[in-house]
Amino acid sequence: MANVPLVVGFACSLALAAGWNATNLRTVIDPPHPVAGLDVNDTSASASLLGQFRTNTSSWLWLRTDLYLHNGVELRPLTNSEKRAGMQGVGTSEKDLSKALNEDSVVTSIPSPHRDFRGWFGDLDRATAPYKAMKNHSHNNPEQAIPLFRLMTWIDPNFIEGWTVGSTVIARDRSNNGTEKAIQFLNEGLKQNPESISILNELAFTYITRKKDLHTAVQYLELSRVSAVKYRGTLRDDEKEEATQVYRWLGLCYRDLGEREKMIQAVQEGRSMFPDDAVLAILADQPPRILTDKGQAAWEKLRTDAAKGKTAQTEADAHNLN
Amino acid sequence: MKFRIYRALARAVVLESIRRKDLWVVAILGFLILLASGALGFFGVQGLQLFAKDLAASVLSLFSAVVAVLTSCRLLPEEIKQRTLYPLLARPISRLDLLIGKLLGAVIVTWIAFLMLCALTAVALTTFHVQFEPIMIQYIIIKMMGLVVLCALSLTFSAYMTPQAAATMSIILAFGSGVIVRGLIMAYNGVGPATQWIYKLIAAALPQLGVFDLGGRAANIGWSPVSGAVVLQLFLYMATYTGAMVLIAWAKFRRQAV
Amino acid sequence: MPMINTGMDAAIQVTDLRVRYRTKKGSWQEAVKGLSFQVARGEVVGFLGPNGAGKSSTLKALMGFVQPSGGEAKVFGLEAGSLEAKSRMGYLPEVALYYPYLTPLETLRLYGELEGLKGKALQTEAETLLETVGLKAAMKKQNRSLSKGMLQRVGIAQSLLGNPELLVLDEVTSGLDPVGRKELRTILKDRQSKGATLFFSSHELSEVDMLCDRILLIHEGKLVEEREMHDLKDELRKYVLTYAGQNPDALLGQGWTVAQGQTFSKRFTTKAQLMAALEKVQAAGGTLVDVVAEEGSLEDYFIETVRRAA
Structure with a gap:
């Protein structure tokens, strides 16, 4: 008996230590271009037993966090x-x-x-x-779980949901401080997962909803768009949904920024990838009734200008015909 | 007189275990707990108290169960294999006395290991600034009752099968009986009356080790200690189940050729 | 084979004992097949037989380690294996293994407590016994560090705990060196002189020869020979008569050999034959040169008896 738990304990501690240090191994064992979103975990798990251990630990923490939020x-x-x-x-x-x-x-x-x-x-x-x-x-108050999100993303930096949901929980503090912390948390996640559509979207969403900073949001959404295009053939259903969001928000942001050409380009690109998406279809056709008054006004102006342009063109055509 | 017999047998088990350095394994495991908590502490402990308590309860549960199973499973087969049983059985003691004495020894070894782990875990928890709560003491006491049941279960298995098989079965039931019962609960409404009776029998026969684990209440916030009446019921359950296990083991062992 | 009626109260009474074991293949194998014998109080009885004859199985049945499949075994009139019977017995198992991480003193204290002994009396008795078996210096070393012979001494000491009325010893001299054997003989004779009954199995026929009042010889689970030791010794003893005088062929019959010149010798298997020959030699005017008693070989007897039984 003396040896069995000893060996098991030693193996566990070794795996634990190695798992925590496996970040350094990732560059060696991971594919050269980590795929977007949740695929990062799967690829790592298949490539590395240590990565699997780390993934399992953070998944376990994820479940425990849910349990804590229900007070056990x-x-x-x-x-x-x-x-x-x-x-x-x-x-x-x-x-x-x-x-x-x-x-x-x-x-x-x-x-x-x-x-x-x-x-x-x-x-x-x-x-x-x-x-x-x-x-x-x-x-329980979800804010109690913030340290756990930090812990699970520390254990497994590729655990995307840990970063995104964690930032949402941090951002429950609606002060500037809370927003800044959420952004900082997401940026840490982005450093570990530079092509993650989910993290980039979450960052963009935070800038839009909390800071009303559409310029910065667009920068993140554009990065997200690059990932979406790059991995369009391998995206899972949930990732496709994330990628759809990229084009929806890009469309809205460009519209509100008054950058019509970019908006049309983004929406059209989105529609080519996701032709069945109803939101993109609406965006392509009419102004959504969300975001700011400025956005609404900009859209109306665009529509009016377009209508004027169309009328002028029709008149010219008629004149030519005549 | 009987108590003297049990005490003598148990003391031999404990002395052997200590000198064989079984408890060193526990100390090493405890050291790992401290090490792990140190690593987490380095990360930052603010707000991790709940997780630390929960992890501590899980680790204690796991390690103490392993110690209980491995200590109890091998007692009887090892006595037979090494033939140390002969001089024991040559004394004016019954085989039932022998089983009880051995079980008592296994329980004491397990309790020592568990309390050692508790002490080390308590040190680890202080680094997380976890406050002492009365339910923690109740958790320890009730957990010790549960370990008695697990020791008895393992000893009984070892009377009917090889130590390896007994350890496997015990571990499966230690960690799986709760899952099995949950499964039965979920399936209960979808089966016929006859099968429902079978479900009831299975649920009653399986060791309800989960009821001896107050870890969930101790770790989470705002749960009060259980009432004295519940503790008494748990004690009665422990006594009944352990007694039944010992009798089942005795049914095999009392006429077994050694 | 008729049982010898010792005329004393029986310490052991075995009647038509049968012991069987289940083999690994699931079938039953009978190790003891209707064994009957009796051991009187105060007797020293050797239990002999080749390997696999059923000696250990019989002893185990006497201790209650195995349940007889037939017949019965009683100790002091009590059911063998009962607590009352065991409280009057000491037992030395064939292979002496004791808790490796306990010391001989702790081992004896453990068994003593199970025997109902306690306190200082137990401590004193344990120390005295360990001293008696020559383990004074090693009584606080762990059993795992002791040699096989030393462990056998621990076993002997534990069997003597509580001053038992009946000692059942399985392969008693196993692992002991000649000095140890001699010490053991002394101990056992001392116990016998104090009224203890000894029943032991051994392959060491010299020990049997030196210790026993009686022997039981079993083969394939059955009793094949039961002999009083002094009768057997008489029976096995040979006498060689040497005389000087005339050629014996005409006077004394066949079988004489020329020892030297006019000196003749002959071996007789019984004392009566010797005495008869001696009378004849004297009547014929022969001069008695020598009469030698040759002790017979128990080993030869054992081998011959087993061969006959087989």
């Missing part, structure tokens, strides 16, 4: 048979907050007494585990 109350999705049986999730049993958090289809892993066939064992389980009935379901 473990939730699970409803099964199909439970849905068919009319069972309701956490969100539907509480008034407003839970619905907002979209937990209609989850229940507590430890069932409530009326759903639990275990009798006394179930009572003991509920008494000793962090269990709350669905009607008492609540959430």
Whole structure:
């Protein structure tokens, strides 16, 4: 016995140490051009056992973070048979907050007494585990999880969701300080994942919504656009959605900046890549009713100018015909 | 008189374990905890208290279970293999006494290891500025009860199978019984009445080790210690399940040719 | 084979004992096949037989380590293996392995406590016994550092704990050097003189010869010979008569050999034959030169008996 845990412990610690230091190995073992978004993890995992360990650790942290936000109350999705049986999730049993958090289809892993066939064992389980009935379901302040996002991205710098969701949580502090910290956090992520569409989009989105700085946002969106074009053939569905967002926001930003040609170019490029995207179709055709008044005015001016131009052209054509 | 027998047997198990340096392994594992916490501390501890507590509870749970299983699984087979059983059984003690004494020894070794790990973990947690809470003491006490159940389970398996198989089964149940029960709960409504009874039997027979783990409550914020009535029920469950396990082991061992 | 009625209370009573084991293939193999014998209180009985004859199985049945598949074994009239029976017995296993990380003193203290001994009395007895078996200097070393012979001494010491009325010793001299064997004989004779019953198996026929009142010889799980030791010794003893005088052929019958010139010798297998021959020699006017008693070989007897049984 003496040797077994010793060996296991040693192996674990070695793997742990090596996993944490594996950043240095990435340049050697990763493909020359890391792919965008979540693919980075997958590629690394297949290339490196150490990377796998690191990825697993950060994934585990991700799950634990979710658990902490529910103060330890473990939730699970409803099964199909439970849905068919009319069972309701956490969100539907509480008034407003839970619905907002979209937990209609989850229940507590430890069932409530009326759903639990275990009798006394179930009572003991509920008494000793962090269990709350669905009607008492609540959430901890997500800001408590900020250090965990820092930790998981420290352990696995290619864990894109850690960077993006972490920045969103940091930005819950709506002061300038909060915004700056969120941007700083995303920039750290960008340094590790320079071609990540998700991180670039999140940065752009933060500049748009918090700082109203469309110029800087466009710089990030343009970088994101380069990634989207570069990896267009290998994007997964969720990444395609991210790439679609690039063109939507680029279109809107250029419109509000009054750069019509660039807007049309971006929207057209987006439509060529994602011809079924309804938002891009609308952008190509009419002014969206979002963003600033200035944007609206700019669009109206463009439309009027275009209409004038069209009228003038029609008149000229008619004149020529005559 | 009986207690004297149990004490003598248990003392031999503990002395052997200490001198064999089994507990050194625990010390090394504890050192790794300190090392890891030091690494996290270097990263920055602000706001990581909850995670540190949760990680500590998970690590304690894992390591103590491994120690419990590995200590208990080999006691009986090793006695038979090394033939140290003969001079023991030549004494005026029953085989049931022998099992109880051995189990007591395994439990004490496991408790020592667990408490050592707790002490080291406490040192690690102080670096994270984790505040002491009464539920932590309750966590330790109830966890120790759970380790008794796990030791008994492992000892029983070892009476029926090889130490390796017994260790595997014990580890599977230690970490998997909760998952199995959750699965049964999810599937329960979709099966017929006869199968539902089977589910109930399986759920009752599986060791409910999860109920002895207050780690979730201790780690997360605002959970109060469990009531005295619950502790009493846990104690009764521990006593009953352990007793049943020892009897099952005895059923095999009492007439086993050695 | 009829049992010898010792005329004393039985320390061990084995009747039609059967012991079987399940083989790795799942079938049953009978190690002891209807064994019956008795050992009286205060007797020293050697239990002999070739390897695999069923000696250890019989001893294990006496200790309750295996359940008989048939027949019964009683110790002092109590069921073999019962707590009451075991409290009056000491046992030395064939292969002596003791907890490697305990010292001989701790080992004896452990067994002593299980025996019901305690406190200073236990400490004193343990130390005395270890001193008796020659382990005074090693009593605080861990068992794993002891030689095989030293471990056997630990085993002997533990078997003597609590001053048992019956000692069951499996391969008692295993691993002991000649000095150790002699010391062991002294210890066992001392125990016997204090009224203890000794029942032991051994391959060392010289030990059996020197210690036993009686021997039981088994082969393939069955008792093939049961002999009082002094009868057996008499039986195995040969006498060589040498006389000087006339050629014996006409006077004394065949079988005489010329030892030297007019000196003749003959070997007799019983004392009666010797005495008869001696009378005849004297009647014929022969001069008695020498009478030598040659102790018979127990080993030859053992081999011959086993061969016959096989």
